[in-house]
Amino acid sequence: MGIDWTDYPSVGFYDELLAAPGEPRAETEALAADLAALGLDELVARQEAAEVAIKEMGITFTVYSEEGGAIDRAWPFDVIPRVIPEREWRQVEAGLKQRVKALNLFIDDLYHDQRIVKDGVFPEEVLAKSVNFRPQCVGVDPPLGVWAHICGSDLVRDADGTLYVLEDNLRVPSGVSYMLENRLVTKRVFPELFEHYAPLPVDDYPSQLFDTLAALSPRPAEYPEVVVLTPGIYNSAYFEHSYLAQQMGATLVEGRDLFVADDDCCYMRTVDGPAQVDVIYRRIDDLFLDPEAFNSESSLGVPGLMRAWTAGKVALANAPGAGVADDKVVYAFVPEIIQYYLGEAPIIPNVPTYRCMEPADMQYVLEHLAELVVKPANESGGYGMLVGPASTQAERDRIAAAIKKDPRNYIAQPTLSLSTVPTVTKAGIEPRHVDLRPFILSADRRQVTMGGLTRVALRKGSLVVNSSQGGGSKDTWILPDSGPAEGQSQSQSQTQGQA
Numbered sequence: 001m002g003i004d005w006t007d008y009p010s011v012g013f014y015d016e017l018l019a020a021p022g023e024p025r026a027e028t029e030a031l032a033a034d035l036a037a038l039g040l041d042e043l044v045a046r047q048e049a050a051e052v053a054i055k056e057m058g059i060t061f062t063v064y065s066e067e068g069g070a071i072d073r074a075w076p077f078d079v080i081p082r083v084i085p086e087r088e089w090r091q092v093e094a095g096l097k098q099r100v101k102a103l104n105l106f107i108d109d110l111y112h113d114q115r116i117v118k119d120g121v122f123p124e125e126v127l128a129k130s131v132n133f134r135p136q137c138v139g140v141d142p143p144l145g146v147w148a149h150i151c152g153s154d155l156v157r158d159a160d161g162t163l164y165v166l167e168d169n170l171r172v173p174s175g176v177s178y179m180l181e182n183r184l185v186t187k188r189v190f191p192e193l194f195e196h197y198a199p200l201p202v203d204d205y206p207s208q209l210f211d212t213l214a215a216l217s218p219r220p221a222e223y224p225e226v227v228v229l230t231p232g233i234y235n236s237a238y239f240e241h242s243y244l245a246q247q248m249g250a251t252l253v254e255g256r257d258l259f260v261a262d263d264d265c266c267y268m269r270t271v272d273g274p275a276q277v278d279v280i281y282r283r284i285d286d287l288f289l290d291p292e293a294f295n296s297e298s299s300l301g302v303p304g305l306m307r308a309w310t311a312g313k314v315a316l317a318n319a320p321g322a323g324v325a326d327d328k329v330v331y332a333f334v335p336e337i338i339q340y341y342l343g344e345a346p347i348i349p350n351v352p353t354y355r356c357m358e359p360a361d362m363q364y365v366l367e368h369l370a371e372l373v374v375k376p377a378n379e380s381g382g383y384g385m386l387v388g389p390a391s392t393q394a395e396r397d398r399i400a401a402a403i404k405k406d407p408r409n410y411i412a413q414p415t416l417s418l419s420t421v422p423t424v425t426k427a428g429i430e431p432r433h434v435d436l437r438p439f440i441l442s443a444d445r446r447q448v449t450m451g452g453l454t455r456v457a458l459r460k461g462s463l464v465v466n467s468s469q470g471g472g473s474k475d476t477w478i479l480p481d482s483g484p485a486e487g488q489s490q491s492q493s494q495t496q497g498q499a
Contacts, residue, residue, distance in 0.1 A: 002036045002037055002038075002039045003035060003036040003038075003039060003040055003043075003429060004022075004036070005018060005021065005022045005023075005024065005032060005036060006021050006022035007021070008021055008022075008422065008429060008430075008431070009021070009430070009431060010420070010431060012159070012417070013159055013417050013418070013419060013420045013431060013433075014157055014158065014159050014160065014161045014417075014419040014420070015419065015420045015421070015422075015431055016028070016082050016083060016084075016157075016419055016420065016421045016434070017031070017032055017080075017083065017421060017422050018032065018422075027083060027085040027479060028083045030197075031081075031083060031193075031197070034193065034196075035080065035422075040428060040429065043079065043080070043424055043429070044424060046079050046189045046190065047078070047079045047424045049188075049189045050077055050079050050185050050186075050188075050189045051074065051077070053185050053188050053189065054074050054075050054077060054181075054185060055074050057181065057184075057185070058239075059074065059075040059178070059181050059185075059239065060072045060073060060074060060075060060239050061073060061075055061178075061236060061237075061239065061467050062234070062235070062236040062237075062238065062239075075178060075181070075467075075472075075473070076458060076467060076471070076472030076473065077182060077185060077472055077473055077474070078423045078424055078432075078456055078458070078472055078473070078474050079186065079189055079190070079424060080421065080422050080423060080424060080429075080474065081186060081199075081474055081475040081476065081477045082421045082434060082436075082454045082474050082475070082476050082477065083477045083479055084451065084476065084477070084478050084479070085478075085479055085481060086200065086478055086479060086480050086481050087481050089200075089450070089451070089478045091347065092155070092163065092348065092438070092448075093448045094347055095165075095346070095347030095348035096153055096348070096438060096440050096448050097440065097446045097448060098338060098342065098344065098346070098347050099153065099165065099168070099334065099338065099346070099347075099348065099440075100148065100151050100153075100440045100442055100446060101341075101342065101442075101446065102334070102337050102338040102340075102341045102342050103148060103151070103168065103170065103325045103334070103337065104145070104146050104147055104148055104442060105341040105342075106122075106325055106337045106341065107147040107148065107170075107321070107322055107324060107325050108145055108147060109341075110127065110133065110324055111137050111138050111139065111140060111321060112138075112139065114127075116337070116340055116341075119340070121333075121336055121337075121340045122333055122336070122337070122340075123357070125357065125408060126327075126329055126330065126333070126357070126408065127324075129408050129409075130324055130327060130330075131327075131377075131378055132171070132286070132321075132323035132324045132326060132327060132378065133321070133324045134286060134320055134321035134324070136293050136294070136306055136320070136321075137319070137320055137321035140309075140310050140319075140321075142216075142309075142315070142316075142319045143215075143216040143218070143312075143315050143443075144215070144216065144443055144444060146216075146319075146442050146443055147170075147318065147319040147321065147322040148170040148318050148319070148322040148325065148442065149212055149213070149216070149317040149318050149319070149441065149442050149443055150173055150209070150212075150281075150317065150318060150439060150440075150441060150442075151168060151169065151170050151173060151439070151440045151442070152168075152169040152173030152174075152175060152176070152437045152438070152439050152440075152452075152453075153165055153167070153168045153169070153437070153438060153440065154166040154167050154168075154169070154435050154436070154437050155348070155435060155436045155437070155438065155452075156351070156416055156418050156419070156435045156436075157418070157419035158416045158417060158418075158419075159416075159417035159419075161419075162349075163348060164348065164349055164350060164351045164416075165334075165348050165349070165350055165351070166351055166435065167328060167331055168325065168326060168331060168334070169326060169437075170318060170322050170323060170325050170326040171285065171286075171318065171322060171323040171326045172237075172282070172283050172284070172285065172318065173437075173439065174237045174240055174283075175240070175437055175439075175453040175455075176205060176240070176244070176439050176449070176453065177239065177240035177243040177244060178240070178453055178473055179202060179205075179439070179449065179451070179452055179453040179476070180202060180203060180205060180206075180243075180247075181243075182453070182454075182473055182474065182475040182476075183202050183203065183475055185475075186475040197477070197479065198479075198480060199450075199451075199477035199478055199479055200450035200451070200477075200478040200479075200480065201450060202449055202450050202451060205439070205449055206244065206247035206248050207248075208441055208447050209244065209248060209281075209441060210226065210248040210249070210250070211443075212317070212441040212442070212443040212447075213226050213248075213250075213279045213281055213315075213317055213443075214226065214279065215443035215444040216279050216315035216317060216443055217278040217279055217315060218278060218312055218313060218314065218315060219276075219278055221278070224278035224279055225251075225268070225275060225276060225277050225278045225279070226248065226250045226251075226277075226278065226279045226280075226281065227245075227250055227251045227252070227253045227258070227268060227277055227279070227280055227281070228241055228244060228245040228248075228250050228251070228252050228253065228280075228281045228283065229253055229254070229255065229258070229280050229281065229282040229283060229284055229302075230242070230252060230253070230254060230283050230284070231254070231283065231284050231288070231300045232254055232300070235283070237283065240283075241283050244281075250281070251268065253268060254300070255284070255299065255300050255301045255302050256299075257269055258277065258280075258302045258305075259274075259302065259303075259304075260302060260303065260304030260305060260307060260308045261274075263313075264304075264307055264308050264311040264313045265308060265313045265314065266280070266302065266305065266308045266313065266314040277314055278314065278315065279314070279315045279316075279317065280305075280314060280315070280316050280317070281317050282316055282317070282318070284300050284301060285323075286320050286321065286323060288300040288301050289301040289302070289305055289306070289316075289320060290302060290303060290304065290305040290306045290307075291303055292304055292306065292307070293305075293306035293307075294306075306320065326378075327377050327378055328375050328376070328377045328378070328411050329355065329357070329377045329408060329409070329410075329411055331350065331353070331411070332350070332353040332355050332411050334346070334350060335349070335350055351413045351414070351416065352413060352414060353411050353412070353413050354372070354411060354412040354413070355411055356403050356407040356408070356409075356410040356411060356412065357407045357408040361412075362403060362404075362407050365403065365410075365412040366400055366403065366404075368388075369386065369388050369391070369396040369399065369400060370388045370389065370391065370396065371388050371389065371414070371415060372386075372388045372412040372413060372414060372415065373385060373386065373387050373388060373412065373413050373414070373415055373416075374386040374388070374399050374403070374410055374411070374412045375410065375411055375412070375413070376402075376409055376410060377408070377409045377410070377411070386399045387415065387463065387464075388415060389415055415463075416463075418433040418434065418435065418457075418463055419433070419434060420432060420433055420434065421434050421454070421456065421474060423456060423458070423474075425458075425460070430460065432456050432457055432458060432460075433456070433457045433462065433463050433465070434454050434455065434456045434457070434465065434474065435454070435455050435465050436451075436452050436453070436454050436455075436476065437452050437453045437455065438451065438452030438453075439452060439453075450478045451476035451477065451478045452476055453473055453476070454473055454474040454475070454476045455467070455471050455472070455473050456471060456472050456473060456474055457470070457471055458470060458471060458472045
């Protein structure tokens, strides 16, 4: 039995597939017809096949229990892809490049002349209380002047279809391996759709990442020595660390595998003796990177690594200190940052944001907590935030006390009606809320993934998409504007062929 899209409850939200019940969007009409022709039973069977494939391929993520134990779970995935037309994506791509360019200029300025602070555009108070500003990085000139080489910016679409940047991740952004695996799984369970459609490829990301890292090498070489530095197998993103190292042909190392010699160069211990390392793609937070410069008790990092980096003997991506811009209060100033450094208006707007450090904004937030989403400056993964409409009075009282104690540490935003995508559930095909994390690479040039990681809130009515809190993901298709077979669905072209 086919799927009747007139029964799909798409009213009240911007649905990425349907403009109204029974009315697919122009760019998704062919796909909606193909999914309808497959029917619910077949889609459920494909979903089950995808879950088996994920287990066979060993695609996992790690969650931590309240008791402190680590649990590996199969990656949660939904088979119905999210579609974005190429003409829209090209505008998004330009906006992300603009944003990352300005943020890199901002970070470099903060560690040098701090012109943006002196000119009164960025508050000194915000910088003074930044937990991610690293005095050890003041005066350092990283290769090409780039600090955040890999950035993941989260995008959301509101009920009216407007696309916003929700936040920027510039420390050690994760999730790109799942973007790549989502495409492989979708090809595996929907081979006929990939024969008919041509979503723009994402599988060139590992080579783009290697080229980005290689461009930072302090030694001229066609194939510099690139390593991926991981905290180890118990890290929640270890699957991604090992996956990207394997895909790039780079060596996966832990801190104990590296050392800095008297010549300030970094070396890797190998069975053939020390091998000089040129570039380190580090997946360790700043404070654990070098016990000589940061946390003296860290056993995850490499003693002397900051000395090697500041001497220009090894490149680090992302650069230490880049996290100064990975702050939700800094996020609130990004439109001003773009205007200040580039003289341009943002191509992609921020979500309207209240800065609790400003008295009028704080008063408004405290009076409207039940309507707003409140976020602390430096938490991630959905932790520490208040979703007002889903909160209790006790939770609102706690966040109000925290805001009053440290206003600089909080921002608040309207509760957006995040866009939805049809999703396979036990109750049938239902809408679930999504966001999107594209990845932007910056070195000698800037590149944006063709799409990104679509994260989906698998729980009905939930707006929380993080995998650690019950979220999952979907494949993201950037479809060329010509569409499949000049706009025909697979089922349509098969019917005409039989005729």
